[in-house]
Each structure stands twice: as C-alpha cells, then as structure tokens.
Amino acid sequence: QQPVQSPQAVILREGEDAVINCSSSKALYSVHWYRQKHGEAPVFLMILLKGGEQKGHDKISASFNEKKQQSSLYLTASQLSYSGTYFCGLQSAYGGSQGNLIFGKGTKLSVKP
C-alpha cells in the first residue's frame, strides 16, 4: 500500500516554513525521506527508526509517530536550494519483501525569492 503524502505541492517564499506529511494504513518499521531535484536522482535526507523519533538535518527535521502511522518533514526558514520533490519511503517490516521501501507520490516544493 502506497503511503499518502500531503500536500501534493506547496509554494513558499524564502524564509518561510513548510510541513510535509506522510501517512500509511499499515504499521511502520521505519520512514525514509528523500529529495529529488528535477531530472536528477533522489538524494537521501534522513531515516527515522523508532516511534516518536525526531531527527534533524540543518534546518530540515522530521518526526515519526508510530502510533498514528505517520511521519512529518519540517522545513524551516526555507532556502532556494530546498526546492524539489520530497518523497517519503515507508518500510512496514524488517527483512524480506516487506523490508523494501514503498514510496509516496511526492510533494513538490517550490521556494521563490
């Protein structure tokens, strides 16, 4: 089951904040976040392994609510370089085919000057 990402697209001015949500109908083992620039391969941002875990990467952070089966990506004081499409990848179990990441459809983020 493909995770659901929201919003599908968001436009920001430099310095504004944004939140991207990712939810699943299945119990989650881990959540991955990736960013893809147009025409390029996705680039890894972070993994969250435990329920309630929060991680940060510069001004980009994420939380993982295992009970609600969802994760949120927080972008604060956005920069032009944050533009791209953000994907969450969910892992529903450890090992085997269930250990493979299933990605959402992505959230397109555009940061304007």
Added chain:
Amino acid sequence: SQTIHQWPATLVQPVGSPLSLECTVEGTSNPNLYWYRQAAGRGLQLLFYSVGIGQISSEVPQNLSASRPQDRQFILSSKKLLLSDSGFYLCAWTGRVAYNSPLHFGNGTRLTVT
C-alpha cells in the same frame, strides 16, 4: 567510498526492441540492489530487488526482467519494449542491513519508447 554507476543516461528505443540497462556498485560488498521506475511526474515504483547473486525478486508483473550475474552488477532487460515502459529508471543499493541503511541511487536512465 561507495559509488554507483548506471548507464546509459538517456535512451530512445522503438516499440518492440530489446532493452538492457546496467548498473554497477563500487566500494562495498554484498549490497542489496534495486531497480525503480519513475513515470513522468509520478512516484518511485519498485520493480526488482536482489539480496545476492542470482537472487531476484519481482515486485510488479511486467515485460521486464532483472539479473545479477555478479555481486555488484545489476541488469534490467526486456525482450520487447512497450510504449508504457517509458520512464526514468533508477538503480539503487543499500547495505546488507537494509532497515537502517539509506538507498543510494544512480543517476538514472531516461528511457523513451517511440
């Protein structure tokens, strides 16, 4: 350091022609290897994954196949391409313990079937 090579970068093929995309990983041993496809403006769809030489698992039924003849080589093939095979194909690897290992993607192959 680990690197992943994928080629060709772009490919235009007629319907019914064969396909072979190759991916190699350097700087690591026993990686898990993956083929993903991304249709225009869409998400990442897992096609195949492999945990070892000759071990291939298919996630989506289609006219594509994959092979892993060597530990760090992964090949995506088709005998006869369809228009619907057009897309951006990405090879990726993770460490053996995949649950805490990020996916490292190659630069991708943009395939257009005409």
